[in-house]
Amino acid sequence: MGNKSKKVTLYTLRNKQSLAAQITNYGGRLVSLWTPDRDQHFADIITGFNNINDYIKNNVYFGATIGRYANRIANARFTLNGHEYTLETNDGKNHLHGGFNGFHKVVWDAKPFKTKYNEDALELSYISKDGAGGYPSTLKVTVA
Numbered sequence: 001m002g003n004k005s006k007k008v009t010l011y012t013l014r015n016k017q018s019l020a021a022q023i024t025n026y027g028g029r030l031v032s033l034w035t036p037d038r039d040q041h042f043a044d045i046i047t048g049f050n051n052i053n054d055y056i057k058n059n060v061y062f063g064a065t066i067g068r069y070a071n072r073i074a075n076a077r078f079t080l081n082g083h084e085y086t087l088e089t090n091d092g093k094n095h096l097h098g099g100f101n102g103f104h105k106v107v108w109d110a111k112p113f114k115t116k117y118n119e120d121a122l123e124l125s126y127i128s129k130d131g132a133g134g135y136p137s138t139l140k141v142t143v144a
Contacts, residue, residue, distance in 0.1 A: 008024060008026045008052055009110060010024050011110065013119075013120035013122060014120055015119050018036070018042070019036075020032075021033050021034075023122055025108040026056075027055065027103065027104040027106065028065030028104075029062065029064045030063040031048050031062075032044040033046045048063050066102065066103060067097070067098045067128070068102065068139060071096075072094045072096050075093055075094065076089045076134070087134035087135065088100055088134055095133075099132075099133030099134070101133065103126060103141070108124040108125060109124065109126065111124075121144060123143070124142070125141065
């Protein structure tokens with residue numbers, strides 16, 4: 001797991017209609033979404049695990065922010081401006097969802113805030129360094 005010195009935290013966001021979302025900064029994951037059914041009984045409608053260790057040990061993408069690339073890159077290679085880049089092979093001979101330590105396996109910086117409507121919100125940010133997974137250039141990512 002990348003960013004071992006950062007603390008993994010679970011954030012709970014609620015809106016005025018009592019909808020609740022739980023997001024962890026490990027992988028920028030939506031881990032639960034509590035919403036009412038037609039009888040106003042709340043249930044979690046997200047597929048996932050009940051603890052962080054299962055997310056760490058299983059190579060799944062449940063609720064995760066995917067990157068640097070979402071989907072497969074055939075033969076783990078691409079050409080940009082005449083230069084060929086070789087990426088990690090984590091799906092047979094292909095590259096999938098940013099590699100072994102893509103965005104789904106890192107600990108993001110998190111900043112809770114209130115929207116202009118005074119509702120809970122969360123900003124996640126991450127800096128993917130030049131060469132991470134084989135990708136060129138440093139990439140600064142923010143998700144709110």
